[in-house]
Amino acid sequence: MKYYKFEKNKIIMNILSKKILIGAFLMFLLNISFSYSQSENEKINNLIEKKRSFNKQNKNSTIFKIQLYNGSESQAYKIRNSFQSSFPEYRTDIIYKSPEWKTQVGNFETRLEADRAFLIIKEKFSGAIVLEDKI
Structure with missing residues (x-):
């Protein structure tokens, strides 16, 4: 046991x-x-x-631009010269992206800033559009 x-x-x-x-x-x-x-x-x-x-x-990885023209080189430069005489306070660029030339305005930090300028520019350049661009 x-x-x-x-x-x-x-x-x-x-x-x-x-x-x-x-x-x-x-x-x-x-x-x-x-x-x-x-x-x-x-x-x-x-x-x-x-x-x-x-x-x-x-x-500032995103900027906004206003595109005035998209087409031939000679017309792009004419639009830029016309724009600069009307709005000297804005920076303009001519950009070539195959197969077209583009006339663009500014590097706006916000969409609001671009839209404000767009309202003024649209009166004289009716074909203008606002673009978002990555840098």
């Missing part, structure tokens, strides 16, 4: 030690998982902060 009690206690101790080992192993895995997720969150937060900083330094 003593032998039976001893074996029973040994089995119970064996089961308890296995449960303790399994519990300790699970706690170890949870701790690794938790610290991994914390380091990943820190990395994500660092990336978000870098993106914000980049956006602040490069906030």
Whole structure:
């Protein structure tokens, strides 16, 4: 009978030690998982902060232009000269994008600023349009 009690206690101790080992192993895995997720969150937060900083330094990646003409080279230069005599305060560019020449006005930072100039320019150059351009 003593032998039976001893074996029973040994089995119970064996089961308890296995449960303790399994519990300790699970706690170890949870701790690794938790610290991994914390380091990943820190990395994500660092990336978000870098993106914000980049956006602040490069906030003018989109500009707006008013296109007056799209066609032949000679006509593009005529339109530019006519525009410059009427509106000397605006910068004009002649751009060639195969197969056409374009006469464009300004590098406006906001759509609102471009629309305000457009309303004035449209009175004299009825074919003008506002374009969004990436720089």
